[in-house]
Amino acid sequence: CLSVSVFVSLSLCLWALCLFLLLLCLPPCISCPPNCQCSDGSGLMTVHCSSKNLKEIPKDIPKDAVFLKLEANQLTHIPSHAFSGLTLLQELDLSQNTIEKLDAAAFQGLSSSLKLLDLSHNQLRSLPKEALARLKAKIRLSHNPWHCECTLQEILWEVKLDPMSVNEMACQTSVREEAIxxxxxxxxxxxxxFCSSRRKTTDIAMFITMFGWFAMVITYIIHYVRQNQEDARKHLEYLKKMSSGTLAVGSAASVGLEL
Incomplete structure (x- = not known):
């Protein structure tokens, strides 16, 4: 009985040791968002979340993701810090959604490693300047119902547009009728x-403001001068009364002495 017990104990220990070594040899478990597929081919993590009817940016995106595919979903809004921590991300595909709004810090946290940002085929009419300010990636903005005005023009001066899609970025509405x-x-x-009309408006506003301040200063000076003139007149009348009273007292004293 003792021999059998020792044999069973040794067998269990060997099985436990083999299981432990097997677990060590297995690749680490990859956390992947629900309804998405994550693959790590050639050491480049790709996260496929395409055509999943997603209405929000999925959580638990692997931090080592290099390619993130979110096209053909139902995204309408990209909130602040939506991709924070994805410092290895090189391509972000948000095309063929219904995105109408980007927060100013929507892409904050993405590093200079990002090479391509695809926002084409959405419902964007305008962009906050800060949203794309620090990105060095090529950006696709084609097939959106853009409202062409000064802010959009200033953004285009600062970002690096994808040359393959730049001609497909049209003005659906505009501050200039001929651009529609x-x-x-x-x-x-x-x-x-598009910024010329804004500069004219700004110049007019500055002129009106300066004219208002100038009018206020002139009004104050006129009031100050008139007030001083009134005070001076009253003071002069007071001095005249004082001198008249002094003369009257002196005359009375002279009469008294003669008597």
Whole structure:
């Protein structure tokens, strides 16, 4: 009985040791968002979340993700810090959604490793300047119902547009009627400047403000001068009364002495 017990104990120990070694040899478990597929081919983590009817950016995206595919979903809004911590991300595909709004810090946390950001085929009409300010990646903004105005023009001066899709970025509405329905690049190449009207408005506002301050200063000076003149007149009348009283007292004293 003792021999059998020792044999069983040794067998269990060997099985436990084999199981432990097997677990050590297995690859680490990869956390992947629900309904998404994560693959680590050639050491480059790719997260596929395409055509999953997603309405929000999925959670638990692997931190070592290099390619993130979120196209053809139902995303309408990209909140602040939506991709924070994905410092190895090189390509982010958000095309073919219904995105209408980007928060100013939507892409904050993405490093200079990002090479491509695809926002084409969405419902964007405008962008906050800060959203794309620090990105060095090529950006696709085609096939959106853009409202062409000064802010959008200033953004285009700062970002690096994908040359393959830049001609497909058109003005659905605009502050300049002649730009409606035309490719934005074509409008800008023709010499149009969406910021000229803003500068004129700013100049007019500054002129009105300066004129208002000038009028206030002039009014104050006039009031001050008139007030001083009134005070001086009253003071002069007071001195005249004082001198008249002094003369009257002196005359009475002289009469008294003569008597």
């Amino acid at each position: 329905g035309k490719p934005l690049v074509q409008v800008l190449d023709s010499g149009a400047n």
